[in-house]
Amino acid sequence: MTRGATAPPARALAGDATEADRATVARRTSVYVYEVPVRLWHWINAAAIIVLCVTGYLIGSPPPTMIIAEATHQFVFGYIRFAHFAAAMIMTVGFFGRIYWAFVGNHHSKQMFMLPVWKRSWWAEVWHEVKWYAFLERTPKKYVGHNPLAQIAMFFFMTVGMTFMIVTGFALYAEGAGAGTVLHTIAAPFLAWIGNSQVLHSIHHLGMWFIVIFMMIHIYAAIREDIMSRQSMVSTMISGTRTFKDDRPD
């Protein structure tokens, strides 16, 4: 640790903490971070994405042929695709809801959408966090919201990644909906730009793996931080309150 307990708390506490947060952290061990809509969204979104990954994979590589009923009634692959589209709609609506909440919610709710790349202090924290993950720092920092690395991951894998999946996914969906539909009219320039729809399938499919990789890292990091960092993680996403394991101001 470079900064000792003597450092002024106002400058030392990392992340996007406000004066109020700092005061809180110094005095108490828990703080309300994730409002209900964020938490609700988080879990619904997580569920939707898991469904999307499973069904999406199956759309690419369907399960073995089943002969249960007349082809029209059987609809096995139809349901798989339906589940994909249903989850896609939920995810999309949720994402828009989450964007809305970034405007009306507390300031932590904005983190996922914006990286403060213009702040030198933020970069210093990124560096610190990199070192912590590389076992070069012995003690992690406290964060009320996301730690800066998590924030970067959220931004690229989720904000950008989900946008990508929504754009490519709806373009694919528009092809099925057919030329002349509103959706297709909106997607048409994008489809024309892509050219061959097989490319669209390939990049949408590749996007899934991008998100799978995020999930792996994300869940690991959440659990690890829960154990090793100085604050709560998993339970925060359930209760909304972050608890700290010590009273040190930074």
Next chain:
Amino acid sequence: MVVQTPNGFDLDTAGRRIVVDPVTRIEGHMRCEVNVDENGVIRNAVSTGTMWRGLEVILKGRDPRDAWAFTERICGVCTGVHALASVRAVEDALGIQIPENANSIRNIMELNLQIHDHIVHFYHLHALDWVNPINALRADPKATSELQQTVSPSHPLSSPGYFRDVQNRLKKFVESGQLGLFKNGYWDNPAYKLPPEADLMATTHYLEALDLQKEIVKIHTIFGGKNPHPNWLVGGVPCPINVHGDGAVGAINMERLNMVSSIIDKCIEFNNNVYIPDVIAIAGFYKSWLYGGGLASRFALAYGDVPETGNNFDAANMNMVRGAVINGDLSTVHDVDVRDPEQIQEFVDHSWYEYGEKGRGLHPWDGETTPHFELGPNLKGTPTNIKEIDENAKYSWIKAPRWRGHAMEVGPLARYTVAYASGHEDVVNQVDGLLRTMDLPTEALFSTLGRTAARALESEWAGRMQKHFFDKLVTNIKNGDESTANIEKWDPSTWPKEAKGVGIAEAPRGALGHWIKIKDGRIENYQCIVPTTWNGTPRDSKGNIGAFEASLLNTPMERPDEPVEILRTLHSFDPCLACSTH
């Protein structure tokens, strides 16, 4: 200044140079230059393949199971035959045995192509070299009807009214002043010798054949899903058979087989009632025009094809004969082995490619395709505006394939020469019958018209063979075998690390070979030698000239500025330039 080529032709470049570019009514792009002497006789001929796409380069690194689709696009006219050679090459490399039904279906498709290609060639690419549609306007429909009934008593479309209708339509067309495809033809050239009635009959059949050809190909549509460019499959054919069981409507079933059978009958009928009689009738008026032999009687090559049983390319198993005739010795038919590096080699000394070393010949398994465009010092014009080409340098996109060092003619006439020399009973009967009907000696066969006649005979033969394999297919199904694909080696993980194979076919225009090398499941090298590569070859470093060039020599031209005779003889080969250079 006369030069004798090693393969026995006299070339004289002294006379006037005549350029034909584009050569039309062929597939692809070709240029022809000849020198004519003061009597208008051709004394030197230069043929240039003027396009190249690089399929052999494009195929490298791809999945061998996809190669058929790429190579099929070498040509949309002989569509399917490259695909066939390709799947055969891959099967040969991987040791895949195809089911009997697949062999029958492939043969039916190939024979079907043969018939289609020959008919379209004769009526829509070649006929206008002999037939003058403008002259048909002067015909008496009644006399035309009589002519039709004499040459082909069983052809139903023969009434005077029928010919009058066609003539009226033609008249209306001509009088519109918009001659379309006939615009700027050589219609007052004395090289056209048919009486108006024969011109009307043949022009009528031009239209009949145009209607018919779209019916013929429906066999490809049934088995391959479309034509041009039907689908093929390594290991068999993609169309499953289901004649007896559940869901048969999703496969080749009785209705589909009936359709195939009725089309086969239509082919046979057209061959007998229209095609063969027309060739005999038209040739009858040109009996004295027996030019264009070239290599035909001297150097002929055939790989053989139409295997009776699947994946067995032994000479004895082929319905089309394999062999080579050289130096004009019809008493000996030489064995041909396409795997032998001593027998088949390609040279590029006069082609726009580079091997790095002069005079080098490569067997296609070790073949290289490296383009190198370069014009000779005696070129007239500029590098992008060629007025007269320099044939002493590189002058064609076609490579120069040689069999044991010889330039060879391939194609229907070469096949018939080899089969005739081998004593193939069917062919001997056909040829002797035709010569007797026309009252011509055997030598007459080795000519422009002989090439055209051999094609018609082959179409007739192919019609009967189609029926043979259709019956075989039905019998096999009757015996309980419905399988059409062998998938044991479908998965690349079952393949050896390295393999090589060759696929041969007798394409409509002649002997076709695809040589493949596979490494780690991908194409390492792929080389094609195509019929028009053989016939359209440029010279080699020894100066041997190929079939196109040889055939033009010593032909007198009525009007040197109107290349009717050049077109006639070149067309008799049915040149396919997209094929030749690929």
Next chain:
Amino acid sequence: MDQIETFYDVMRRQGITRRSFMKYCSLTAAALGLGPSFVPKIAHAMETKPRTPVIWVHGLECTCCSESFIRSAHPLAKDVVLSMISLDYDDTLMAAAGHAAEAAMADTIERYKGEYILAVEGNPPLAEDGMFCITGGKPFVEKLRYAAKDAKAIISWGACASYGCVQAAKPNPTQATPVHKVITDKPIIKVPGCPPIAEVMTGVITYMLTFDRMPELDRQGRPKMFYSQRIHDKCYRRPHFDAGQFVESWDDDNARKGYCLYKMGCKGPTTYNACSTVRWNEGVSFPIQSGHGCIGCSEDGFWDHGSFYDRVTDLTQFGVEANADKVGFAAAGVVGGGIALHAAVSALKSAQVKSQSKPTVQNEEA
């Protein structure tokens, strides 16, 4: 002059009656803002209008588009050529050759400036100064430019002219280039397919003659009437797709029952064409009906997506010879391994930290 097969004759051939022809003329007059007195004049013009001249040039190609064209059953190819258009230049079919052929083309261009349709089959190669395709001693691209200059509109036949097709597949050794990248100042109708369906080809032409206008095009320049839906949208095997009933391997029981070819790599879901409706060769069949999947032959760059038999295709557009699942599994494997390693080191470290700093922590807590 009454012998000329005119535009009116063409319309009559298309089954349009005299009455509706007159109606068509009055609508045209109205659309042009002309009074009823102009109707007979327009009718007269239509009745004496010559057949539309067409110049059909060929670049790098396999000529199967021409072959397909002559397979047309309705209208018959012969009717198109004799009565609907005036095919004044087409190297594959015309009687004249060499200079006479070139003169035929020059004459039509001269006489019908801005009136003729240019049909292009194949494409120009741009490498080697265009000399991978020579015609008349010059690069084909020059002929294309020359013929395009005064054309009223251009039809790009097939995948070659529309997208480049097989010769433009990687590494495109001749730099074969689709028509619209060379000719940028003319309306271009793309009629893709390798080849396009015969009746689609003649359908596009007769549409232009019958309605005297360009067909409506989509954003890629394809006529909406034939290219706005995927093979898959109208495929008769679609119920099996929805049911999850697939051909699992060639010639299996499912194949013999005509199940969906999705797992065999069918590109019907990504291919815009009329095959599953118009079908091929007078409706006899189409690729899927005959047991092989669609290979996507009317799509841009369909040669360069890995094997035709793959459902999840190779990412060759990124120069990767592996598909998304292979790339994904590999990446997930690496990340998973990394996580496991990281977790192990973390556990080790935290055990270390605990044992070393126990007294301090106790001190602090105290």
